Amino acid sequence: MTGQSSEMAATARLVLVTGPSGSGRSTALKALEDLGFEAIDNMPSSLVPRLVRATLERPLALGLDIRNRDFSVDALLSLVEMLAALPDASFDLLYLDCSEDALVRRFSETRRRHPMRPDLPPAEGVALETRLLAAVRSRADMLIDTSALSPHDLRAEMVQRFAPEGRATMGVQVESFSYKRGIPRGADMVFDCRFLNNPHWQPELRRFDGRDPKVAEFIMQDTRFEPYFTKLHALVESILPEFAAQDKPLVLVALGCTGGQHRSVAMAEKLANRLARGPWRVSKRHRELERKAGMDHPANG
Structure with a gap:
C-alpha cells in the first residue's frame, strides 16, 4: 500500500x-x-x-x-x-x-x-x-x-x-412495513406500532405519510408514543453491541403498522435519527412507501 x-x-x-x-x-x-x-x-x-x-x-x-x-x-x-x-x-x-x-x-x-x-x-x-x-x-x-x-x-x-x-462499523437498517404484507425477511428485531393513534382516520392527514411534520406531530401527541419510543430505543441500543460483538455486518430493525404509511414510518424516522447519533452506520427504508410510489390511494396507515 x-x-x-x-x-x-x-x-x-x-x-x-x-x-x-x-x-x-x-x-x-x-x-x-x-x-x-x-x-x-x-x-x-x-x-x-x-x-x-x-x-x-x-x-x-x-x-x-x-x-x-x-x-x-x-x-x-x-x-x-x-x-x-x-x-x-x-x-x-x-x-x-x-x-x-x-x-x-x-x-x-x-x-x-x-x-x-x-x-x-x-x-x-x-x-x-x-x-x-x-x-x-x-x-x-x-x-x-x-x-x-x-x-x-x-x-x-x-x-x-x-x-x-x-473491526467493522456495523450497519443498522431501520425499516417500516405493513403487517398486511408481512414482516420483512431477515428482520432481527420487530416492533408493533398499531396501537398508536392512526392518522388514516384524519381526513386532512390521510394522504400524507409519517415523514410529514403534521402527521408525525399527530402520532407523537399520543400519550403512549413517548414512553414506548423511550423503551424501544433503550432496548435496541442495549442489544446492538451484542450483535456487533458477533461481527454481524447489518442489523435490521423493523417497525410495523397496518398499512406501513403513517405510524411505523414516523417511528422509524425518529428511531433512525436517534441511532445515527451513535457509532453505527444507520440507514432507513420505508418498504410500503417504495412499493406504493405512484399509486393514487395509499393503504390504511
Whole structure:
C-alpha cells in the first residue's frame, strides 16, 4: 500500500479481488461492501480505467476472474500496474488462494461445473486455472488462503485486514412495513406500532405519510408514543453491541403498522435519527412507501 494519509486512504482506497473460481471472491466482496466499500463484481477489465479515473467518493472493491468476458492474465497484470500507479489512490491486489483439493471438493459438493472446462471433471478445470493464475498470485499484495476457511471465517479475516482497528462499523437498517404484507425477511428485531393513534382516520392527514411534520406531530401527541419510543430505543441500543460483538455486518430493525404509511414510518424516522447519533452506520427504508410510489390511494396507515 502507498504511504498516504488516513483521510486519503479512506476516500481513495482501491482493492482488486481475484483468485481461482470457488476460492470465495463473492464472500470477500460482500465483506468489503459491509465495510463501506463500493463493490463491483465481474466488470469488464477494459472498463475499469474509465471507472477509476472518475472521482472516487468512497473506497472501491473490484472483483475480476476468468469469467470476465475479456479476461486474460496479461490484461489483468497490466491493469494491476495501472491501478498501482494511480497517484491519488491506495491500491492492493488481494488474491484468494485455495488448495486444488479444497476447490475440487467445493465444486463436487455444489455440483457445479468449472467455468474453464465445463465439459470435464472439475479437477481438470481447477488444475488449469491454478497454472494460469500463477503469475497473478505472485504479484499479489495480499494473499488469503481460504482452503480451511468457512464463509464466516473469511469474512472475519477481511474485517481484520480492512476494517479500522480490525473491526467493522456495523450497519443498522431501520425499516417500516405493513403487517398486511408481512414482516420483512431477515428482520432481527420487530416492533408493533398499531396501537398508536392512526392518522388514516384524519381526513386532512390521510394522504400524507409519517415523514410529514403534521402527521408525525399527530402520532407523537399520543400519550403512549413517548414512553414506548423511550423503551424501544433503550432496548435496541442495549442489544446492538451484542450483535456487533458477533461481527454481524447489518442489523435490521423493523417497525410495523397496518398499512406501513403513517405510524411505523414516523417511528422509524425518529428511531433512525436517534441511532445515527451513535457509532453505527444507520440507514432507513420505508418498504410500503417504495412499493406504493405512484399509486393514487395509499393503504390504511
